[in-house]
Amino acid sequence: MALDPQTLLVVNVVNLLALAILLPVIMGRALSPAAHAARLSLIVHAGAWIAVILSEQWDTRWPNLVLSAISMACFSTSNWLLYQALGRWLGPRRFAPLLLALVIAMPIGYVLLFDSYAWRVGWSNALIALQIAILASATLNSSSALRGRWRHALFICCSTMATLTLARGILGAFFSELYPNFAAPHPINLLALVVANATLVLTNVSVLVAWREEAEQQLRDQAVIDPLTTILNRRGWNEQAERAFANARRYRQPLALLSLDLDHFKRVNDEHGHEKGDEALRLFGQLMREQQRSGDIVARIGGEEFCVLLPMAEAGAARAFDHRLRSALHARAAATLGFPLDYSAGLACLADESELGALLLRSDEALYAAKDAGRGRLIEHRSTAAAT
Structure with a gap:
């Protein structure tokens, strides 16, 4: 039985509309920005195909x-929305300015070239093909925790559709008599419509799997992230610090550990209220993130107590971190909180400890010494303690 392009178009739209209706039911309302953009992309894509079918019903120019x-x-906007979703799921993507320029230029050029069938078909398909090729490239090289195989399925879908869309553009631009309209029964057009229906299903499955992976990652993050300061909690710190400690021992690399405690924090809560106390904790967590190096592990391990593990760091690097953090806190606490804030710190560097707990015990002992010495200072745990 011969394939009918018009039937394939209708089937495509029906599938898209069904998915557009089902996705909000399946995914719910509480979506991340990435999932929301991906879902909206599929809905806009359905609108694009509906407009295509309606346009084929009119012989007059303006409609x-x-x-x-x-x-x-709509096709261009759908591609942009899916690209935005990929950027949020996988980390910043490389070709955002180029894609945005193509998204804006494509419909404008289409209108300007409308009276020349060959030019408008060649222009629109070439630019859409390039947009989809950029989408294919955006599925590669994740810089986030999301690395599922749904990216591979999406890459195959986009690469295949980019190739067929470009082929359809070449056909319309240079062989217009073989491809006089969108419903022409040319083998390339038929193949593109069949593949469009198949890739539609795979794309939707990929979006749903990506959304599920994101939700699972969020649950994992909630288990190891302190919700107030948004840095690691004790559980998250233990997991990451144990790995860093094991690596340092295995490869005989330097490692430094800072135990930090906000000074007179009970007084902050008593005199300024618990909301100000929470604000102080948030500020301190933010400053720790700003001052940490790549690879440093910062955490709130309870109350007003914090830890910093610095891989590949001697005492000097740990002292430099403490100096940066303390200077930033002195500079911003009064302006942000309305009162000054300081902390005490204990430093221990890896010696012959076989367990992370032993290193943490030494840094805690140095922290208690800093408190006993008057607070607002760092003391290093060594044979002869030195205060700064």
């Missing part, structure tokens, strides 16, 4: 032009 232009704008 055809308007509906066709709307479909081109």
